[in-house]
Amino acid sequence: MVEINSVLQEGRKFPPPTAFAAAARLGDPAEYERLYRRSLDEPEAFWAEVAAELHWFEPWQAVREWSHPHVRWFVGGRTNLAYNCLDRHLTAGRRTKAALIWEGEPGETRTLTYLELHREVCRFANVLKSHGISAGDRVAIYMGMVPELAVAVLACARIGATHSVIFGGFSPNAIVDRVNDAQAKVVVTCDGGWRRGRIVPLKDNVDEALERCPTVAHVFVLKRTQQHVHMKEGRDHWWSDSMDQVSHDCPAEPLDAEHPLYILYTSGTTGKPKGVVHTTGGYMVGTYLTTKYVFDLREDDVYWCTADVGWVTGHSYVLYGPLANGATVLMYEGAPNHPDVDRFWAMIDRWQVSVFYTAPTAIRAFVRWGEEHPKKHDLSSLRLLGTVGEPINPEAWMWYRRVIGGDRCPIVDTWWQTETGAIMISPLPGVTPTTPGSATKPFFGVDADVVRRDGTSCGPDEGGFLVLKQPWPSMLRTVWGDDERYRQQYWSQIPPFYFAGDGARRDADGNFWIMGRIDDVINVAGHRLGTMEIESALVSHPAVAEAAVVPRPDELKGSGIVAFVTLEGGRRPTDGLVDELRDHVSKEIGAIARPDQIRFTDALPKTRSGKIMRRLLADVAANRELRGDTTTLEDLSVLQQLREADEG
Numbered sequence: 001m002v003e004i005n006s007v008l009q010e011g012r013k014f015p016p017p018t019a020f021a022a023a024a025r026l027g028d029p030a031e032y033e034r035l036y037r038r039s040l041d042e043p044e045a046f047w048a049e050v051a052a053e054l055h056w057f058e059p060w061q062a063v064r065e066w067s068h069p070h071v072r073w074f075v076g077g078r079t080n081l082a083y084n085c086l087d088r089h090l091t092a093g094r095r096t097k098a099a100l101i102w103e104g105e106p107g108e109t110r111t112l113t114y115l116e117l118h119r120e121v122c123r124f125a126n127v128l129k130s131h132g133i134s135a136g137d138r139v140a141i142y143m144g145m146v147p148e149l150a151v152a153v154l155a156c157a158r159i160g161a162t163h164s165v166i167f168g169g170f171s172p173n174a175i176v177d178r179v180n181d182a183q184a185k186v187v188v189t190c191d192g193g194w195r196r197g198r199i200v201p202l203k204d205n206v207d208e209a210l211e212r213c214p215t216v217a218h219v220f221v222l223k224r225t226q227q228h229v230h231m232k233e234g235r236d237h238w239w240s241d242s243m244d245q246v247s248h249d250c251p252a253e254p255l256d257a258e259h260p261l262y263i264l265y266t267s268g269t270t271g272k273p274k275g276v277v278h279t280t281g282g283y284m285v286g287t288y289l290t291t292k293y294v295f296d297l298r299e300d301d302v303y304w305c306t307a308d309v310g311w312v313t314g315h316s317y318v319l320y321g322p323l324a325n326g327a328t329v330l331m332y333e334g335a336p337n338h339p340d341v342d343r344f345w346a347m348i349d350r351w352q353v354s355v356f357y358t359a360p361t362a363i364r365a366f367v368r369w370g371e372e373h374p375k376k377h378d379l380s381s382l383r384l385l386g387t388v389g390e391p392i393n394p395e396a397w398m399w400y401r402r403v404i405g406g407d408r409c410p411i412v413d414t415w416w417q418t419e420t421g422a423i424m425i426s427p428l429p430g431v432t433p434t435t436p437g438s439a440t441k442p443f444f445g446v447d448a449d450v451v452r453r454d455g456t457s458c459g460p461d462e463g464g465f466l467v468l469k470q471p472w473p474s475m476l477r478t479v480w481g482d483d484e485r486y487r488q489q490y491w492s493q494i495p496p497f498y499f500a501g502d503g504a505r506r507d508a509d510g511n512f513w514i515m516g517r518i519d520d521v522i523n524v525a526g527h528r529l530g531t532m533e534i535e536s537a538l539v540s541h542p543a544v545a546e547a548a549v550v551p552r553p554d555e556l557k558g559s560g561i562v563a564f565v566t567l568e569g570g571r572r573p574t575d576g577l578v579d580e581l582r583d584h585v586s587k588e589i590g591a592i593a594r595p596d597q598i599r600f601t602d603a604l605p606k607t608r609s610g611k612i613m614r615r616l617l618a619d620v621a622a623n624r625e626l627r628g629d630t631t632t633l634e635d636l637s638v639l640q641q642l643r644e645a646d647e648g
């Protein structure tokens with residue numbers, strides 16, 4: 001049985017540039033092959049060697065204990081991730097190296113060396129300790145993208161307090177759910193955050209939420225935006241006052257390798273958010289190694305991942321992975337279009353960024369804003385580009401390569417999830433030939449496959465379910481407080497494999513093509529089409545900036561296809577254009593994928609991390625009540641507009 005019919009055709013190939021490969025950490029395909037084979041054939045020996053590059057207070061007794069679906073890595077070992085991100089570098093020649101370079105949205109800048117970051121982290125760790133927090137307690141962190149967010153996260157890791165970062169764009173309700181589920185004792189926040197020139201009232205949101213959060217005893221408040229906020233006597237403490245009262249001497253706690261490092265909530269399709277639990281040792285080793293090889297980090301890189309620390313990408317690739325590697329990390333507080341749409345390019349120029357990692361949704365916005373903006377700046381410091389978060393349509397990939405990468409930089413399209421903790425499928429930039437739209441090959445130790453519902457492997461180009469067949473060090477360990485949900489959600493859909501919801505195919509060269517969430521498959525007259533491929537075809541038309549494709553019940557075909565389309569600046573929706581786009585999809589893919597309806601819109605509903613919420617669009621397309629959770633939606637008015645357009 002064919003699970004998903006794949007229709008995307010893409011033939012362009014880009015081998016690693018010779019100069020890049022010559023200087024890369026891994027530039028020899030034979031060496032890569034040897035390492036990859038070893039990582040699958042002898043995973044314990046492979047991962048033990050990697051772990052030995054990091055600091056352990058106590059050695060492990062066993063590398064891995066796998067008792068389906070639970071795994072423990074580096075059993076009995078004791079380590080500390082903050083120690084590995086900070087202390088380790090102080091004696092390794094990086095004391096005065098910049099750890100964080102930060103730019104606030106209004107334009108001020110700060111640089112913290114490894115020594116300075118270490119000191120701040122130790123002090124905030126002492127603040128937490130002096131308020132009764134110790135290993136195992138949960139600390140919620142609801143802040144903007146400021147250096148103190150990194151300090152708070154690392155301070156928790158230093159003493160073994162399990163952190164739960166709540167994205168600063170979430171509402172009070174989202175704070176309530178997350179704080180109560182984790183039973184957090186402390187909240188760390190700011191008075192406010194800057195976003196597009198406006199203040200996000202973080203402390204007000206916390207105040208509203210905490211009326212319904214009985215477990216929280218203390219709130220630490222960093223002054224950032226300086227407006228008046230209410231401070232509750234006995235509960236609320238200013239960050240700077242608290243920091244003044246403690247020493248900067250705080251030894252890192254030797255923690256069990258399986259000590260819970262953090263909880264990060266991800267929204268399920270229904271019901272309450274799931275608290276994905278990551279532990280210490282395996283997560284450390286996984287984020288360390290993926291950062292080292294996928295981003296090919298070198299001592300003098302300036303590395304910039306634009307994700308917010310409220311998402312897993314910010315945890316693994318703004319903070320833990322790069323800092324464990326002793327990198328210089330650029331961190332930016334605000335919006336990409338403030339004060340103007342060239343902010344990112346100005347920053348790359350200003351800081352001489354060499355490695356840049358962002359999301360397809362951002363790239364599509366850049367395409368729409370126009371290439372004259374990056375062209376105003378010198379981007380020649382860049383040597384490597386990355387993407388994450390969604391399938392990237394080949395047109396956006398080609399634009400990214402040409403306009404941002406100057407046809408010179410390899411692109412790493414990295415597939416992974418909150419649950420996987422670290423990158424699972426990605427090119428290694430010195431050895432893997434890339435093709436626009438494909439995340440290419442599994443990373444070391446990743447036993448990925450595309451299978452049918454019965455678990456048997458699909459043939460080349462046969463669409464199916466993307467599964468992981470062996471446990472890996474950085475995998476989630478459970479869902480906080482709900483191990484049954486962990487078993488059901490991840491290990492019982494395509495037993496005995498890990499499955500977290502994506503459709504994919506593998507081509508004849510062994511490259512993986514992620515086709516999007518399996519819930520995003522449309523069954524047209526028995527053909528199961530991935531929405532992403534139809535979207536890709538639409539976006540390859542010059543008038544289209546972005547597209548989202550969803551099913552609509554159809555008596556004849558089972559499902560019809562509705563496409564929501566945003567146009568390039570300057571293009572107007574016309575009946576002629578509707579026909580042209582429908583024909584275009586027919587030509588690119590085939591008549592089976594021809595949209596029944598095209599609906600033009602100014603914006604698509606997205607989660608705050610930029611993923612299109614097709615579920616909501618499907619409700620709009622079918623004229624249904626909106627079902628399920630809308631709390632992760634970035635901008636509610638977008639849905640309102642779509643509905644009104646429908647009624648009008």
Ligand code: 7RM
Binds near residue numbers: 312415439500517
């Ligand atoms: C890191 C992150 C996970 C989901 C995942 C996919 C989609 C992420 C890619 C991708 C195609 C990619 N964590 N996804 N990266 N799809 N190509 N390179 O995004 O938990 O928030 O989302 O994102 O559907 O399952 S996440």
